[in-house]
Amino acid sequence: MSLLAMQRNFRDRLQQESPAVTDSFGSSAAPGLRVYQNTYRAQLIDCLASTCEQLRAWIGDEAFFAAAATHIDRSPPHAWTLDAYPSSFPSTLADIHSDSPEIAELAWLEVALADAFVGPDHDPLPPSALADVMWEDAVLLLTPNMRSRSMGTNAPAIWSALAAAQEPPNAITLPTPSHVLVWRSGFTSCFRILEADEAAAIDAMAAGQSFGTVCNDLVAQHGEKQGVPRAGEMLGRWVKDGLIIGVKDSKPGTIG
Amino acid sequence: MTKPEIFRYGLGLRKPHYQDFLERRVPVDFVEVISENFMIDGGRPLDILRRVRDRYPVALHGVSMSVGSADGLDRRYLARLRQLVDEIDPIFVSDHLCWTRIDGFQSHDLLPLPYTQEALDCVCANVAQAQDMLGRTMLIENPSSYIAFADSEMTEWQFLDALCARTGCELLLDVNNIVVSAANHGFDAIDYLHGIPAAHVRQIHLAGHSQGEDLLVDTHDRPVPESVWALYACALDRLGPVATMIERDDDIPPLETLLMELDIARAVQPSRRAA
Numbered sequence: 209m210s211l212l213a214m215q216r217n218f219r220d221r222l223q224q225e226s227p228a229v230t231d232s233f234g235s236s237a238a239p240g241l242r243v244y245q246n247t248y249r250a251q252l253i254d255c256l257a258s259t260c261e262q263l264r265a266w267i268g269d270e271a272f273f274a275a276a277a278t279h280i281d282r283s284p285p286h287a288w289t290l291d292a293y294p295s296s297f298p299s300t301l302a303d304i305h306s307d308s309p310e311i312a313e314l315a316w317l318e319v320a321l322a323d324a325f326v327g328p329d330h331d332p333l334p335p336s337a338l339a340d341v342m343w344e345d346a347v348l349l350l351t352p353n354m355r356s357r358s359m360g361t362n363a364p365a366i367w368s369a370l371a372a373a374q375e376p377p378n379a380i381t382l383p384t385p386s387h388v389l390v391w392r393s394g395f396t397s398c399f400r401i402l403e404a405d406e407a408a409a410i411d412a413m414a415a416g417q418s419f420g421t422v423c424n425d426l427v428a429q430h431g432e433k434q435g436v437p438r439a440g441e442m443l444g445r446w447v448k449d450g451l452i453i454g455v456k457d458s459k460p461g462t463i464g
Numbered sequence: 465m466t467k468p469e470i471f472r473y474g475l476g477l478r479k480p481h482y483q484d485f486l487e488r489r490v491p492v493d494f495v496e497v498i499s500e501n502f503m504i505d506g507g508r509p510l511d512i513l514r515r516v517r518d519r520y521p522v523a524l525h526g527v528s529m530s531v532g533s534a535d536g537l538d539r540r541y542l543a544r545l546r547q548l549v550d551e552i553d554p555i556f557v558s559d560h561l562c563w564t565r566i567d568g569f570q571s572h573d574l575l576p577l578p579y580t581q582e583a584l585d586c587v588c589a590n591v592a593q594a595q596d597m598l599g600r601t602m603l604i605e606n607p608s609s610y611i612a613f614a615d616s617e618m619t620e621w622q623f624l625d626a627l628c629a630r631t632g633c634e635l636l637l638d639v640n641n642i643v644v645s646a647a648n649h650g651f652d653a654i655d656y657l658h659g660i661p662a663a664h665v666r667q668i669h670l671a672g673h674s675q676g677e678d679l680l681v682d683t684h685d686r687p688v689p690e691s692v693w694a695l696y697a698c699a700l701d702r703l704g705p706v707a708t709m710i711e712r713d714d715d716i717p718p719l720e721t722l723l724m725e726l727d728i729a730r731a732v733q734p735s736r737r738a739a
Contacts, residue, residue: 214613218566240576248572285569285570285572288541288570326506329506
């Protein structure tokens with residue numbers, strides 16, 4: 209057997225107990241192959257469990273390990289780093305727990321927090337750097353360690369209670385979806401719930417629109433009297449949270 | 465070849481001990497980290513490694529290079545490792561004699577190779593490419609293994625000897641892995657020590673193992689056992705002074721416990737058995 213054929217057979221043996229594959233290594237190899245198969249699965253289960261600690265607490269060990277086993281069968285690892293392995297776990301959970309959507313949303317939140325934890329380092333823009341900005345044309349550059357999505361359940365509240373070792377609330381479906389923002393502040397991953405107008409503003413900025421355009425949208429939503437202060441309030445919060453790492457003029461050249 | 469005496473005794477740097485290493489002067493000559501844990505974009509882990517590097521020499525020990533992959537190395541992996549090597553300037557860069565990846569599938573486990581001429585050609589080509597891309601000599605570690613291939617044409621030590629001769633790579637000798645594989649495959653650990661190219665051994669790992677259902681398993685979850693200490697003494701006879709470290713990855717005890725274990729390594733004297 210060529211080296212390539214052996215490695216493909218071995219991969220198949222790791223992923224499923226196939227008698228034909230076992231036979232190709234000989235019966236004496238069975239105990240050793242079991243060691244490798246157990247280690248392969250144990251590594252991946254440990255990886256999912258360490259990333260999704262609160263999810264495991266929420267659904268219990270039995271359901272968690274069953275979900276992890278299904279995910280391992282469906283999604284073999286393809287990245288050299290185990291950090292990448294949990295990224296598709298929320299999708300598996302959405303399939304197998306479609307009646308409990310808070311489960312996949314909890315997993316998404318934990319994966320996003322874990323990803324932000326090892327994301328690229330960027331110094332947040334200090335407030336003093338904003339003094340001379342020409343706001344009409346300014347495009348705010350957001351930290352790449354930021355991710356947002358809408359959620360249909362109270363998964364963030366469940367996560368917060370579990371992380372604080374408190375009794376979690378019952379899962380509920382929200383009357384209207386909420387928007388969750390995950391980012392890293394300093395070395396700490398964090399999240400908060402956004403109002404719909406702030407979520408739209410962040411999406412617009414992430415798409416490269418200027419702060420002036422964002423302000424105009426807020427004025428259109430809330431009127432001149434409330435829209436402009438609302439834009440100022442959001443800007444202050446983004447600076448405080450460390451979400452902004454630079455400012456560039458929508459004409460060429462970074463100015464902050 | 466000059467062996468760096470100042471890097472004589474070290475420990476694997478693990479998360480429970482980060483603060484110890486940052487807040488006080490831990491009596492070690494170097495620390496070793498798992499390369500992949502720090503081949504990341506940023507955040508606290510990388511910040512800790514940078515600060516540790518300011519205080520201690522660091523060795524980078526990888527688990528995902530897959531020098532035995534029949535379909536070659538992952539160039540993106542090598543580029544990322546090179547980035548870390550350039551920043552950390554490690555005393556050693558090592559990985560294992562094994563394969564972990566095929567056709568894009570990643571096992572995240574150190575899988576065994578048949579010791580054939582074909583496998584040797586493959587590993588030599590991959591190690592040579594890695595050394596080219598990293599711009600430095602690598603250390604290759606002997607693995608623990610749980611199956612032996614009927615079509616192997618040479619012993620593991622003959623394979624390592626040929627690998628060093630053809631690529632100029634060096635060796636990281638894991639004494640525990642010799643004990644585990646010797647028990648699992650029925651060879652004499654002393655024959656292994658005599659068969660390896662002693663001048664190429666730059667680093668030694670000491671660790672513990674467990675008795676599985678049928679085989680010894682390299683678990684790194686308990687103290688170094690007597691069998692490993694005894695073989696370490698024999699290894700010192702054969703190799704002379706070599707950078708030595710304790711590798712503990714599970715059930716990690718307080719740092720003081722590992723430092724006491726490292727003191728045992730400091731006290732081990734060469735055995736007459738292998739002299």
